[in-house]
Amino acid sequence: MKINDFFLPTKISEAYARLKKEGNSAWLMAGGTSTAFVKSTSPKTAIDLTRLPLRGITRKSDHFRIGACATVCDLMEYKAEGWVLDRVARRFVNQHVRNISTLGGNISRVFYWSDFPVALRALEGTLTMRTSKESKVKISEAFHNMLAHRGAFKDVILEYIDVPRLTKGMGFGYSKETRTSEGFSTATVAVFVKVDKGLISDVRIAAGSVFPFPMRFLKMEEALTGEKAEVGCIRKIDFKDLDRYALTPREGMTLDYCKHLLKVKISDGIAQAVAEATGGSR
Amino acid sequence: MNKKTISFTLNGESREFDIDPNERLLGLLRRNGFKGTKYGCLEGTCGACTVIMDGKAVDSCLVFAFQAHGRNVVTIEGLGDAGTPHEIQQALIEEGAVQCGYCTPGMVLSAKAMFDETPTPDDETIRLHMDGNLCRCTGYEKIWSAMKKVSAKHERGGKR
Numbered sequence: 001m002k003i004n005d006f007f008l009p010t011k012i013s014e015a016y017a018r019l020k021k022e023g024n025s026a027w028l029m030a031g032g033t034s035t036a037f038v039k040s041t042s043p044k045t046a047i048d049l050t051r052l053p054l055r056g057i058t059r060k061s062d063h064f065r066i067g068a069c070a071t072v073c074d075l076m077e078y079k080a081e082g083w084v085l086d087r088v089a090r091r092f093v094n095q096h097v098r099n100i101s102t103l104g105g106n107i108s109r110v111f112y113w114s115d116f117p118v119a120l121r122a123l124e125g126t127l128t129m130r131t132s133k134e135s136k137v138k139i140s141e142a143f144h145n146m147l148a149h150r151g152a153f154k155d156v157i158l159e160y161i162d163v164p165r166l167t168k169g170m171g172f173g174y175s176k177e178t179r180t181s182e183g184f185s186t187a188t189v190a191v192f193v194k195v196d197k198g199l200i201s202d203v204r205i206a207a208g209s210v211f212p213f214p215m216r217f218l219k220m221e222e223a224l225t226g227e228k229a230e231v232g233c234i235r236k237i238d239f240k241d242l243d244r245y246a247l248t249p250r251e252g253m254t255l256d257y258c259k260h261l262l263k264v265k266i267s268d269g270i271a272q273a274v275a276e277a278t279g280g281s282r
Numbered sequence: 283m284n285k286k287t288i289s290f291t292l293n294g295e296s297r298e299f300d301i302d303p304n305e306r307l308l309g310l311l312r313r314n315g316f317k318g319t320k321y322g323c324l325e326g327t328c329g330a331c332t333v334i335m336d337g338k339a340v341d342s343c344l345v346f347a348f349q350a351h352g353r354n355v356v357t358i359e360g361l362g363d364a365g366t367p368h369e370i371q372q373a374l375i376e377e378g379a380v381q382c383g384y385c386t387p388g389m390v391l392s393a394k395a396m397f398d399e400t401p402t403p404d405d406e407t408i409r410l411h412m413d414g415n416l417c418r419c420t421g422y423e424k425i426w427s428a429m430k431k432v433s434a435k436h437e438r439g440g441k442r
C-alpha cells in the first residue's frame with residue numbers, strides 16, 4: 001500500500017471530517033502494522049489516529065472502557081480485578097509489535113489470525129463509533145456488519161471498546177496455538193463462562209484462525225448451558241459438530257489435525273474458564 | 283514525490299527532516315547516517331531495526347517516518363560509544379554476548395527501554411521485553427546473563 005500524504009489530527013471531529021473529505025483515498029492509521037498485509041492499488045492519505053485522546057483504559061462499575069488507540073502493551077500492563085485482556089495481549093507477537101499495535105486497529109480490520117476479535121466475540125461488550133453521529137453497537141452486531149465489507153469497518157472511527165469486568169462466578173479461557181512463539185496463530189479459542197448456583201448459566205465459545213473470520217460455536221454453547229460447572233462438562237460436547245463448519249486449516253495442516261487441534265483448544269479454554277468461574281486456579 | 287517536512291527529537295536533539303510520506307523511519311534514519319539501525323527482515327520479526335520511540339522499543343521498519351513527528355526517538359548512536367559504553371553494552375561485552383554483532387544495537391535498545399521502565403526486571407519481564415529480537419549467533423544464553431547482570435547491578439544500587 002502506498003501512502004502519498006498524511007494528516008495528524010488531534011481532535012476526533014477533525015479526523016472524521018478528513019475521513020469524509022478524502023473518501024476512498026483515506027486510510028485511518030493507528031499503529032500502522034497492518035499496512036504490509038493490505039493490498040491496494042491506489043495511493044492513500046493516512047489519517048494518524050494516535051494523537052487523538054483515545055488511549056486510556058478506565059474501570060467502570062461493570063465494564064472497562066478502552067480507548068481504541070490503547071496499545072496491546074497497554075492492555076498487557078493494565079492491572080485490575082476482573083480484567084482479562086492481558087492474557088490475550090501476552091500471547092500477541094512480540095514486544096515491539098505490542099508497543100505500537102492498537103486494540104482498535106486489531107479489530108477494525110479482521111485478518112484470519114487476528115487475536116482480539118476472537119476474545120471479544122467470547123466476552124461481548126459494545127463499541128462506540130463515530131459516524132455522522134456517535135453510535136453504540138454490540139460487538140456481535142458490529143462484527144456481523146463487518147462481514148459485508150470484507151472484514152473491515154467502513155467510514156467509521158472506532159472510539160471506545162467496552163468489555164465486561166469479570167466478577168465472582170465468571171471465567172475466561174484463552175488458548176492460542178502458534179508454530180513459533182511470535183508466529184501467526186494456527187488456532188485461537190476464547191471462552192466466557194458464567195456460573196450460577198453451580199450450573200453454567202451462560203457460555204460463549206469463539207474460535208479464530210481456523211476460519212477467515214472468528215466464529216461462535218452455538219451448538220456447543222447450548223450443550224453446556226445448564227450443566228454442572230466442572231471440567232467434566234466438556235464430555236457434554238459433541239465434537240462431531242465441527243464437521244458442520246468449513247474450517248480453513250493453516251498451511252501444512254490436514255483437516256483432521258485442524259479439528260483435533262480445535263478440540264484440544266476448546267477443551268483447554270472451557271477448563272480454564274470453568275476453573276476461574278468456580279474459584280479454582282486457571 | 284509529495285515531500286513533507288517533519289520534526290522530532292532524535293537522541294536528545296531537535297531535528298527536522300524532509301520525507302516521502304511513504305517512507306519508513308528505518309530508511310529515514312539510515313539515509314541520515316544513523317546506520318546502527320539495521321536492515322533485517324523488514325517485516326517486524328527480527329528486531330534488527332529497533333529504536334526507542336517515546337520510551338518504547340519499536341521496529342523502525344514498521345513505523346512510517348511521519349508517525350515519528352513530534353516524538354522522542356533514540357537510536358543506538360544516542361547511547362554509549364566504544365570508549366564509554368553504556369552499562370548494557372558493557373554487560374554484553376563482559377558476558378561475551380556479541381558475535382557478529384548485527385542484532386546487538388537492537389538488543390541494547392530493547393534492553394534499555396526495559397531497564398528504564400523496570401530497573402530490576404524479573405525473568406518473565408526480561409522474556410517479554412526481549413522477545414522481539416532475534417540473534418542468529420549466540421544462542422541467547424549470554425545475552426540473558428548480561429540482562430541478569432545489569433539487573434543485579436541495579437539491585438545493589440549501582441549507577442544506572
Ligand SMILES: Cc1cc2nc3c(=O)[nH]c(=O)nc-3n(C[C@H](O)[C@H](O)[C@H](O)COP(=O)(O)OP(=O)(O)OC[C@H]3O[C@@H](n4cnc5c(N)ncnc54)[C@H](O)[C@@H]3O)c2cc1C
Nearest residue numbers: 028030031032033034102104105106108109114115158326
Ligand atoms: C510481524 C507481525 C506479526 C503479527 N502477528 C499478529 C498476530 O499473531 N495476531 C494478531 O492479532 N495480530 C498480529 N499482527 C498485527 C495485526 O496484523 C494488526 O496489524 C494490528 O493489531 C493492527 O493494529 P494497528 O494499531 O497497527 O492498526 P493499523 O494497521 O493502523 O490499522 C488496522 C486497520 O484498522 C483500521 N483502523 C485502525 N484504527 C481504527 C479506528 N480507531 N477506527 C476505525 N478504523 C481503524 C485501519 O484503517 C486499518 O484498516 C502482526 C503484525 C506484524 C507486523
Ligand code: FES
Nearest residue numbers: 322323324329343
Ligand atoms: S528489520 Fe525490522 S523487525 Fe526485522
Ligand code: FES
Nearest residue numbers: 381383417418419
Ligand atoms: S551476534 Fe550475530 S545475530 Fe546476534
